[in-house]
Amino acid sequence: MVAESAHSWADTGNEIFLFVADRRGNRTRDTDHPLGYGKETYVWSMFAAFGLFTVGAVVSIYHGIQELSSTAEDTDYLVNYIVLALSFVLEGTSFLQAFRQARGTAKKRRIPLLKSVLGSSNSTLRAVFAEDSAALVGLVIAFLGILLHEITGLAVFDAIGSILVGILLALVALVLIDRNRRFLIGESPSDEVESTVLRRLLARDDIARVTYLHTEFVGPGRIYLVAAVDMQGNADEEHVAVALRRVEREIEENDLVEEAVLTLSTPDEVSLAPTHSDVKPDALG
Known part of the structure; x- marks a missing residue:
């Protein structure tokens, strides 16, 4: 129960951090931050x-190790079971909301649920989904530890349960830290999404071919796009420059694109060919 209490306190603090993340990350880009505040x-x-x-x-594992040799008297098991049951209902309600949102995104992208959550650029959704999942599993572990303690009279099961909860939380935390690290240093969208972006560019009447394409997440569902393109026709340099700026502005009208930068391809550069993909361009994770 101490481990679950520590978990609850950690979750409460995390919700504050995630609230701040959403508020600060959704600010409009300015001259000081031309790629926005998404990161x-x-x-x-x-x-x-x-x-x-x-x-x-850390608190859960440390407490569990301390309690391995505990000889403390039995407590009121019924109270523990009631608290765990109420916690399971509340955590389950929160998890269902995150699950529905994650499943909807996975269906749009037509990929498995876990792959969608882990690969999503939406760090808040990933954190809530992972932490609520861990909370439900942790509650089950806590229940089994207390139940085995009651049945056998051995407090060691409580201690083992606390250690297992701590290990579970550590694994979830390390996964979340790694995913955020990847996006901070510059994570590219999946090959399927890049292929969809390429096809969208080639579908434009004013673009003949694309020879270079770079996309990078700069926030949840927001990408920075750089491409080398060959414009249709043989307009002079001045008119081509104006056309490029116009195409950039039109691309940036898409809510998924934070900024688009286009340059001209050279005649000897090889054209990029899109691969088959069912990913929708508006389903960017």
């Missing part, structure tokens, strides 16, 4: 993951 979401989500590791995992 700040990953910074605050990283803080939340560290909190889960230190407050939840």
Whole structure:
């Protein structure tokens, strides 16, 4: 129960961090931050993951080790069971909301649920989904530890349960830390999404071919796009420059694109060919 209490305190603190992440990450870009504030979401989500590791995992494992040789008297098991049941209902309600949102995104992208959650650029959804899942599993572990303690009279099962909860939280925290780290240093969208972006560019009447394409997440569901293109026709340099700027502005009208930068292809550069993909361009994770 101490381990679950530490987990609950960690979750409460994490919700504050995630709230700040959403607020600060959704600010409109300005001259000081031309690519927006989206990556700040990953910074605050990283803080939340560290909190889960230190407050939840370390405290749970440390307490469990301390209690391995405990000879404490039995407590009121009924109260423990009631608290665990109420916690399971509340955590389950939160998890169902995150599950529905994650499943909807996975269906749009037509990929498995877990792959969608782990690969999603939405760090808040990933954190809530992972932490609520861990909370439900942790409650089951806590229940089994208390139940075995009651049946056998051995407090060691409580201690083992606490250690297992701590290990579970540590694993979840490390996964979340790694995912946020990847997006902070510059994570590219999946090959399927890049292929969809390429096809969208080639579908334009004013673009003949694309020879270079780079996309990078700069926030949840927001990408920075750089491409080398060959414009249709043989307009002079001045008119081509104007056309490029116009195409950039039109591309940036898409809510998924934070900024688009286009340059001209040279005649000797090889054209990129899109691969088959069922991923929808508006389903970017």
